Amino acid sequence: MSAPAPPRLAIRLLEALLPEESRDVLIGDLTESWQQAGAHGPGAYLRFWHEAVTALFALQIVPDHVSAYVPSTRESRMQSFLADLRQAVRVLSRARGFTLLCVGTLGLAIGATTAIVSIANPLLLQAVPYDDADRLVMVNERGGDGRATNVGYATYADLRRDSRSLQRSAAFGSWEPTVFGEHDAERLRGLRVSWEYFRTLGVRPVIGRDFLASDDTPDHYNVVILGHGLWNRRFAADPGIIGKTVDLGDTRPVVIGVMPASFENVLDPTSQIWRALGYDAQDWACRDCRHLKMVGRLRDGTTHAAAGSELEALMQRMASQFPTVYVGAGAVVERLQDRVTQNTRTIFVAVLGAVTLLLLIAVANVVNLQLARAARRDGEFAVRAALGAGRSRIARQLFSEGLVIAIGGGVAGVVIAALALPTLVAQLPASLPRLASIRLDWQVLALVAFVVLLVAVVMGMVPALQAGRRGLFDAIRGGARSGGGGTPHHRTRAGLVVAEVALAMMLLVGASLLGRSLVRLLSVDMGFDPSGLITMEVQATGTAYETAGQVYGNHDRIREAVRAVPGVIDVGLTSQLPLGGNFDRYGLRDRDNLPTEPSRGTDADRYAVSWDYMRAMRIPVVRGRAFTEAESLDSTAHVTIVSDALARRMWPGGDAIGKYIRIGGGDDRPYFQVIGIAGNARHTGLDETVTQQVYVPERQWYWPEQTIALVVRVSGSASRAIPAVREAVRSVDPLQPISRVATMDQVVARSTGQRRLGVMLFTAFGGMALLLAAAGIYGVLAGAVAERTREFGVRTALGATPRSIVSLVLRQGVVLAGTGLLLGAGGAFALSGYLRSLLFGVEANDPVAMLVGASAILLVALAACFVPAHRATSVDPASALRSD
Amino acid sequence: MLGELEQVVLLATLRLGDEGYGVTIQDAIRRATGRDLTLGTIHKTLVRLEAKGLVASRIGESAPHRGGRRKRHYAVTADGVRLLRASIRGLRRMAAGLAVGLEPA
Secondary structure: OOOOOOOHHHHHHHHHHOOHHHHHHHHHHHHHHHHHOOOOOHHHHHHHHHHHHHHHHHOOHHHHHHOOOOOOOHHHHHHHHHHHHHHHHHHHHHOHHHHHHHHHHHHHHHHHHHHHHHHHHHHHHOOOOOOOHHHEEEEEEEOOOOOEEOEOHHHHHHHHHHOOOEEEEEEEEEEOOEEEOOOOEEEOOEEEEOOOHHHHHOOOOOEEOOOOHHHOOOOOOOEEEEOHHHHHHHOOOOOOOOOOEOOOOOOOOEEEEEOOOOOOOOOOOOOOEEEEOOOOOOOOOOOOOOOEEEEEEEOOOOOHHHHHHHHHHHHHHHHHHOOOOOOOOOEEEEEHHHHHHOOOHHHHHHHHHHHHHHHHHHHHHHHHHHHHHHHHOHHHHHHHHHOOOOHHHHHHHHHHHHHHHHHHHHHHHHHHHHHHHHHHHHHOOOOOOOHHHOOOOHHHHHHHHHHHHHHHHHHHHHHHHHHHHOOHHHHHHOHHHHOOOOOHHHHHHHHHHHHHHHHHHHHHHHHHHHHHHHHHHHOOOOOOOOOOEEEEEEEOOOHHHOOHHHHHHHHHHHHHHHHOOOOEEEEEEEOOOOOOOOOOEEEEEEOOOOOOOHHHOEEEEEEEEOOOHHHHHOOOEEEEOOOOHHHHHOOOOOEEEEEHHHHHHHOOOOOOOOOEEEEOOOOOOOOEEEEEEEOOOOOOOOOOOOOOEEEEEHHHOOOOOOEEEEEEEEOOOHHHHHHHHHHHHHHHOOOOOEEEEEEHHHHHHHHOHHHHHHHHHHHHHHHHHHHHHHHHHHHHHHHHHHHOHHHHHHHHHOOOOHHHHHHHHHHHHHHHHHHHHHHHHHHHHHHHHHHHHHOOOOOOOOHHHHHHHHHHHHHHHHHHHHHHHHHHHOOOHHHHHHOO | OOOHHHHHHHHHHHHHHHHOOHHHHHHHHHHHHOOOOOHHHHHHHHHHHHHOOOEEEEEEEEEHHHOOEEEEEEEEOHHHHHHHHHHHHHHHHHHOOOOOOOOOO
């Protein structure tokens, strides 16, 4: 006979749980019956499992009288636990509505919690995925505003040479090469890295070799290391890739290595290709072009504080050596871990807090439902107790019921989280580090199990305590006769509802605070007009663009072609886009007032632009004049426009027009004459406070920009005009890669992505909380009305009007909601401090936000009162009085 | 008085003579009544009957088609037969004279 073996798991279970005297015989019978069955399709498996499970349950009966004589063993305790569960399932399957409501409520809350924790886990809680990650630091120069900025290569090289506290360090900068295939070209995100980059992080290629010092020179930097994903996708995971070249248009570097699939580049999560930096401290190095970042690994035994003060001292020394170059004079050293999480920590801590509140509300709601049910079951418990069930027996039953419900909720929650997680992750900005590590892992599942257990205990404890507090005879006599709401049941339930309302209020206030911040943020004066604006990046790469003239000529042709598109009003080009995530900052010096000490200098975001860029962006020239087309074509004119904030900073009280400034540190560089003052534009974010810009015609800048952003203002819908504009750019040169195509509105929205996410999640959780609180209020009132049926009957018989009865019920509801509301407002006030750093333009104790929360709660509370109140008025006095 | 389940299981065991154990009893009941009792239920009933002294059991041989596990053979005791007889007789008396097709043909 060649039947498959019976399901092993079922057999294991039976072996573990059946009483010994039945074990062999019964499993043997089951096996024999399995063997006899002809076909072994799904039906046979189902039947076997059915047999196994019923066998388990059926034979629980046996040890009942045996166990009285046998000392309790682990096995029999397990069996009686199973019996409890079986009993609970049976009881709950009779109360289907109650069970579904509880499981659904818990499922939603646990699902939300699970999803959020899964996201926050790698982002906030886990260490960055490198060996001895706490030894890794980011080393920054202190900028003019006192905050961390990038470093120039010479600064990095000096620090690397002189620092004793850094065992290794590396510099890296962004690099966006275009890889050409047979039929297509693809813009890649990559990094240029000094040769010790991977060694500093403590990772090495899985195929091929790492960079060597000899790769990282101006003559030999033409080698790349590929990310595992890129290698898979674009090079078909070719194991012989090492030594082959990659066509990047203007260069054809040799592949020397492939990073392992497990490597996460948290310093720049989307980069997939790495090139040796190839700088030389002698020739190419500059101190003032701060376009590199520096990462270091502390030497063993060096503390973070010691490293911080050593690097600070080194930077101070450099600043006194080159006083014209260094503005802030100092070093900002931060742990890599902190750097990676700094932008996400506050928002995710807030969202974690929010989801915890939601979970608490859900638990309160379920406990409340359980209490309501327990009140109706007083009779049942009393009879059990009279028949000899001890309090612990009844408590065990309640715990089992709680456990079954909580497990149901946990399973539902995990399913919901698993379904929702991909959608949620898709909402996260792609630049977020560690996105790839977001998953439902065992840590998260362990947390879910813990929550389930906790919920089960609470659900079992509260009604059991309640039951214990009441006398047996009360219950048998028919318990809640006293009405009035003074019984412990009622007090506990009312307390739970008040707590729910308070927590919901806190969530709603948080949501409206964040929402109002976002509205305020989007209505700030950005300094330009984003509506009707299209942006895209165009890259000049390949042999057609080797000279500056070829690049500029291409830019001119692109502008002409786009201008010819119907509906286009203005076209401009810029080296970087406001809110586009670029960081291109230079130190500035006034020719006639050279700063005597570094801290008096300043720096600004440098924009190399076409003459019509500011017109296309609608950035106003508030004083002086705009660039003329003629002067912008003259590479020797050297004119500049500075932002208002910059003018005030450099010439407080004076006139900026006509002054001469040098941009960047090189002493051979020309002075630019200030011809105009422009309105301030928000560069790094809508919520930034300091914004200083300096604009230069692109032909007058020291080098041509390989990558340039195009801004196109159209009449009518920006998104609808995109294809035509794109086609126009393509028509100039079909091979040049076009990327980051978006409307400016989208760019603005993306720059507020995390806030949007926060608002979305807080609103969703707040809405759920509101519904749960309303359900709680409804439940308590409905219960109270049902118990007071007699009273209402008497009142009606004695001539009470429907209106007075409605107001009786409403008063109870309003007291509940109002108490919760006040407590919640207090709680929101106390906790809103945690939100403060996420707020913009509103105070943490914003009265409008409080009002929004309060009115939402009152509205929903009144709605929840309506049905019970109506029911109270429709009590028929005669039948109510007869009903006992 | 015997429970209905006990009656059915006892009758099946009696009918099977020497060959009565879980699987065969299940088969016999299914064939005669169309009822599909689970082995767990049958086993539970047999344990209860044995505790009342109505059946006796002995451990049988193990077999490969049982996963190497042994059988427990059951036989109805004299007490069991007596009680079964009384029970069935009672049923007959209850049915006697009712003109709804319960009389033996």
